[in-house]
Amino acid sequence: MKRRLLLVMLIGLFPCIAFAGHFSAAERTYNVLFIQSYNHRTPWNNQLTEGVRDGLARGGVKAKVTAEYLDADYWTFASECVIMRRICERARQQNTDLIITASDEAFYTLMHCGDSLPYKLPVVVSGIKYPNDKLMSSLPNVCGYTSKINFEYLLENARRIFPHRTEVVCVSDSSLLSLKGVAEFERIWVDYQQKHPEYTLKTMNVQAQAPNPVISSICYEYNAYNRIVIAPKWTPFLSFIGKNSKAPVFAGQSLALTNGVFGVHDMEPYEGMYAAGRCAAQVLQGAIPSVVGISDLSGKILYDYKQLEFFRVNADKVGDNGVILNAPLMERYRGWFVLFYSVIVAALIFLVIWLYRLNRHESRRRMHAQTRLLIQNRLVEQRDEFDNIFCSIRDGLITYDTDLRIHFVNRALMLMLELDPDVHTARYYEGQMAGSIFHIFYNGENILPSLLKQVRTERRVIPIPEKAFMQEIHKGTYFPVSGEVVPIYSKNKMTGMAICCRNISEEEMHKRFFNLAVDASSVYPWQYDIRTASFHFAGALLDQFGLPGKLTILRKELELLIYPEDLEQSQEHFNVILKGEELDTRMNFRMRNAEGKYEWWEFRSTSYNGLSPEAPYMVLGVCQSIQRYKNTEEELIAARDRALQADTLKSAFLANMSHEIRTPLNAIVGFSDLLKDIDAFGPEEVKQFVDTININCTLLLALINDILDLSRIESGSMDFRFAGYNLSFIMQQIYDSQRLSMPQGVELIMEVPESESKSIITDSVRLKQVINNFINNAKKFTTHGAITFGYLTNEPGYTVFFVEDTGSGISEENQQRIFERFYKVDSFTQGAGLGLSICQTIVERFCGKIAVSSELGKGTRFTVRVPDSNE
Incomplete structure (x- = not known):
């Protein structure tokens, strides 16, 4: 019993619920996404959006339409899918209720972009030129309208309007839709050519071949006079072709209009999208998309008014089935404009005639009274005006008649000639012959008469030659002059000549001063x-x-x-x-x-x-x-860097000098104190103490000698005494002094040429100092093997000394700095880092060259190449 009562109550409430739902649906504002295949600059873009909005409103639906643009002409398919997924994501955030697409690219990219939104929401298509029936039949949420291109109808209209153009050029690119359009066009072309065998077809792909042949065959008058262009798919490149084509272009998309296309087979932009809006309103009100289905809207031939004018086609030739777009207001409302202008012109004519007749009598009376006075005053004013104008010119001016008589001289020319303009007025010299005021000299000859006669004969402007002078005939004043002689015309008749000139003394002076200054600096x-x-x-x-x-x-x-x-x-x-x-x-x-x-x-x-x-x-x-300044700047910077580096090294040297001096002194003092009680040590220990004292005395003496040599080098007072010396004798002295102080396990070897006794002019003390420094340096870093020294005489006029060891070697980085002052490879070795620098100074004084070659772990070789004579 209770269940029956509940069922009756529900049945009674159902009409109320349905009414309430209908009321809320009627008041609801839907979110509609409108995806256009191209961009917002596409022709008819505003009409497309307006058509959708009007269709939805006329269908009884209140909707908020959001327009998105795929811009398909400028992206690859992969990029279009990325853009479409972003559009779907924004639509999902806006709670979109329905999607409307315009043209093929928007629909096919939407369905293949990989987003699930177009499969969940109803989709209304419009303007599909090449429908994929298999895809559309598999999508129950898709409905709308296609607008297939009727190429046969398009060709028939082209033939009707242009009967003498029998060559058809099909222009396309390599896009999928464009290839589909070419295939469809070629399919109908077989039947069309059978009907009209005089027509020929030429297919051109702007991506498969160079664009120059396409442009040449369409955009040049001599090639395009007998051709008609068919564009199955419109692209940005075809916009360039259309705007420059000398052959009429027919296409299948309305967006091609205003881009140079003569006519298209398509729906009017507003009408096509209006139908899509009405279809979308049905779906939003509950209609099932699969039931609504997809139908084809037969298009019309749409013509561009500007192209009709360009090809001189009468609008009447379009026919009843054609629609002319872009027609100006004057053409659309020609009758009203003609009537309006006729009324205005008639009123103006009547007004002018009435005013003319009213004033004619009065004007005639005044004119006779004023004419005589005006003529007299005008003649005087013209002459005064002429004088004032030419007297205000800064350049000198003088005019002559055809008999070479002076007519007028302006104030500037009289000032140049040092004539008093207050005494000699502009008309003072009138009637005098040319040359009565000045002459023009060129290469010592007066050329004024010849210049005037040349202008009178040739009737053209003749310039005054460069380096010409103008001379006043009475005072003899002259100056360099620049200007020209020009003919004077009145009513196409030559009435005289004029000389326009100026004093260029200061210009020449400044020019020459300037050239002198430039050449000198x-x-x-x-x-x-x-x-x-x-x-x-x-x-x-x-x-x-x-x-x-x-x-x-x-x-x-x-x-x-x-x-x-x-x-x-x-x-x-x-x-x-x-x-x-x-x-x-x-x-x-x-x-x-x-x-x-x-x-x-x-x-x-x-x-x-x-x-x-x-x-x-x-x-x-x-x-x-400024290269010399840059070179000087670089030299100064390098000198500054060297000075800073030397100062740094010298500071480090002075800081470490106390340590270098204290080390041998401490050894000398310490072992000397031990020798006070000599009886407490054995003979071997005493000998060891004495050897240690001698070694440290030698080190201290070498250190002091290096410091003294450095001071001599700094002051420029290092003495050299050159004389002839036997090299074998010098080498033997070095060997005898060094062999006893060699480290344990290191052998000293002397290598000199056998059976050869060579003498050179040198300073033996400084030469031995260089070689001894090399040997002493080698002893610090050689713990086993040998130290070899000697000389070579392979090069005539030169001797090469060398010191080679089997020590630890020197890295390439240290080899670059080994001859710098105060530089030490090993800071723990004894010495001040001056020996090799002093050696380099001595060798340079010998006019020689010093070099080092070394390899880590294998040893080092120092070589000195000096001439046999330093005189």
Whole structure:
């Protein structure tokens, strides 16, 4: 019983619930995603969106339409899928209820992008040119409209409008849709050609072949006069082709209109999307997409009004089935405009006639009274105006009639000739013959009469020759002059000649002073022409850059001479000048000279603004080579670094000197104290003490000698006494002094040429000092093996001394610094680090060369190459 009662109550409440649901649905605002295949700059973009909104509203649905753009013409399919997934993600965040797509790319990319959203929401398609029936039949949530291209209908209309164009060119690219369109067009072409055998077909792919043949065959008048272009799929490249084509272009997409296409077979943009909006409204109100289905909207032939005008096709020839788009208001409402302008013109004519007749009588009376007075005053005013104008000109001016008589002389010319303009008025010399005031001399000859006669005969402008002088005939005043002689015309008849000239004394003086200053200082002027983007240099400067015979070079040519590392900075600096941000600047950079070497140049520039601060009127400057300053700067920096390094090493030397001196002194003092009680030690111990004292005395003496030699080198007072010495004798002395002090396990070997006794002119003391320093240095680092020294006489006129050991060796890094003062490879070895530096100084005084070669763990070899005579 209770169950029956509950069932009755539910049945009674069902109409109320349904009504409430219908009411809420009617009031609900839906989120609709509208995906366009192209971008927001596509023609008819606004009409597409407006059509969707109007269709939804007319269908009784309140919706918020969000437009997204795939921009398919500029991306690959993989990139389009990435963009589409982002669109789907944004749609998911906005709780989208339905998706509408425009054109093939948007729909197919949506279904293949990999996102699940298009399979969950209803999708309404529109403008599908090449439908994939298998895909669409498998999608129950898809409905809408296709708009297939009827190529046969398109060709028939093209033939009707252009009956004499019998060559058809099918232009496409390699995209999938474009290839489908070509295949469809070729399919219908077989039947079409059977009907019209006089027509021929040529297929061109702008991606499979170079674009030049395509452009040549369509965009040139002599090739395109007999052709019609068919574009199954519109692309950005075809926009260029369409806008420049000399043959009418027919396509299958309305977006091609306004891009140079003559006509397309498609729905009107607004109508197609309006139908899609109505279909979407049905789905949002509960209609099932699979029931609504997909149907084809038959298109129309849409024509571009501008293309009709371009190909001179009468609008009446379009026919009833064609639609003309982009027609101006004047064409669409021609009758109303004609009527309106006719009324306005009639009213204006009536008003003008009435005013004319009203004022005619009064004007005629006034005109007769004023004409005589005006003529008289005008003649006087014209003459005075003529005098005032030409007297205000800064250049000198004198006019002659065709008989070579003076007509007028202006104030500037009289001042140049040092004549008093207050006494000699502008008409003072009127009627006098040419030459009565001045002469013009060139190469010592008066050329004034010949110049005037030449202009009178040839009736053209003749310039006054360079280096010509003008001389006043009474005082003899003369000066260099520049100017020209020009003919004077009145009503196409030559009535006289005029000389326009100026005194160029100061200009010549400044020019010559400037040239002298430039030649003496090697400072070269330059000028940058903003209009031509070129530099004007002195010829001598361009000769240094390997560009003889030129006076101007483009900015790009100059930048090729700049060192690559300096190019970017110099470009930025010069761009700042051209923007007007700096007026006076200085730039330093390296440039390649005629020898292919780079040298430093300094460019100074100044500019002054033109019509606006951002655009300078002119940029002027001077430049000079600063390579010698750069070289001096580098030398000073290197000298400073060497001085700082020497000072650092000297400071380290002085800091360690107390240790170097105290070590042998402590040994000497300590063992000397032990010898006070000599009886407490055995003979061997006493001998050992004495040897230790002797060794440390020798070390201390060597240290003091090095310090003294250093001081002599610093003061320039190191003495050299050159004489002839036998080398074998010197080598034997060195061997005898060194063999007893060799470390245990190390053998001293002397190698000299056998059966040869050679003598050289040298300082034997300094020579032995060098070799002994090498041997002493070798003893510090050799614990076994041998130390070999001697000389070689392989090179005539030179002797090579060498000291070679089997010690620990020297690294390549230390070999670079081994001859520096105070430098020690091993800071724990005895010595001040002066020996090898002193050796280098001595060898340089011998006019010789010192070298070292070493390998870690195998030993070191020092060589000294000196001439046999130092005289």
